[in-house]
Amino acid sequence: GQNIDQPTEMTATEGAIVQINCTYQTSGFNGLFWYQQHAGEAPTFLSYNVLDGLEEKGRFSSFLSRSKGYSYLLLKELQMKDSASYLCAVRDGDYKLSFGAGTTVTVRA
Amino acid sequence: IAGITQAPTSQILAAGRRMTLRCTQDMRHNAMYWYRQDLGLGLRLIHYSNTAGTTGKGEVPDGYSVSRANTDDFPLTLASAVPSQTSVYFCASSDSTAGGRDTQYFGPGTRLTVL
Numbered sequence: 597g598q599n600i601d602q603p604t605e606m607t608a609t610e611g612a613i614v615q616i617n618c619t620y621q622t623s624g625f626n627g628l629f630w631y632q633q634h635a636g637e638a639p640t641f642l643s644y645n646v647l648d649g650l651e652e653k654g655r656f657s658s659f660l661s662r663s664k665g666y667s668y669l670l671l672k673e674l675q676m677k678d679s680a681s682y683l684c685a686v687r688d689g690d691y692k693l694s695f696g697a698g699t700t701v702t703v704r705a
Numbered sequence: 706i707a708g709i710t711q712a713p714t715s716q717i718l719a720a721g722r723r724m725t726l727r728c729t730q731d732m733r734h735n736a737m738y739w740y741r742q743d744l745g746l747g748l749r750l751i752h753y754s755n756t757a758g759t760t761g762k763g764e765v766p767d768g769y770s771v772s773r774a775n776t777d778d779f780p781l782t783l784a785s786a787v788p789s790q791t792s793v794y795f796c797a798s799s800d801s802t803a804g805g806r807d808t809q810y811f812g813p814g815t816r817l818t819v820l
Contacts, residue, residue, distance in 0.1 A: 600747075627806065627807075629808070629809075637813070638812060638813050638814055639748070639811050640811070641809075641810070644806045644808065646806075683748070685748075687807070691801070691807070692750060692763070693738075693809060694750075695748040695749070697745055697746060698747055
């Protein structure tokens with residue numbers, strides 16, 4: 597099966613920066629996704645990486661290293677509304693998405 | 706544009722009963738998916754469909770069946786519900802013919818409790 601690991605919980609202060617790491621071991625690789633999921637809601641798409649490097653989108657950035665099986669999501673200038681679960685998902689060789697268990701980020705005032 | 710809708714929003718079901726969760730999308734996406742989400746386990750793929758008329762098994766298909774009679778609808782059926790099927794169920798869709806990113810978009814979910 598696929599193996600995707602990310603920390604269970606992280607806490608940070610409003611205005612700070614938080615980095616959520618994701619490591620993966622999958623049968624093939626066709627891209628890595630990050631989703632945001634607020635409690636009781638559906639996951640929503642944040643970012644996509646298929647090549648090595650950094651993708652920046654406003655306050656959120658995502659990095660990928662395929663050789664290391666590693667990605668991170670960087671959240672800058674944290675706001676209270678960023679309190680949510682962040683899901684790392686890898687599209688494998690069969691083009692199926694496998695999800696990590698998610699990282700719950702709590703932003704404190 | 707509604708995107709993806711799911712029904713019911715929540716349901717309490719007696720063990721052994723049959724139940725169909727409905728999913729409809731209006732984005733004309735070719736691919737559709739059913740996931741279950743359990744605490745500590747993340748989203749797990751139950752069944753998928755790459756195009757109308759075809760379906761495939763995901764990671765946890767046992768006890769579930771699907772059909773894809775047309776592009777828009779992808780119902781999930783529990784033939785005889787068991788308590789271990791208590792979960793939150795998400796339907797998703799994507800345009801896999803576009804190549805590249807093929808982002809999946811999720812419905813609001815159905816919270817199912819089997820007693």
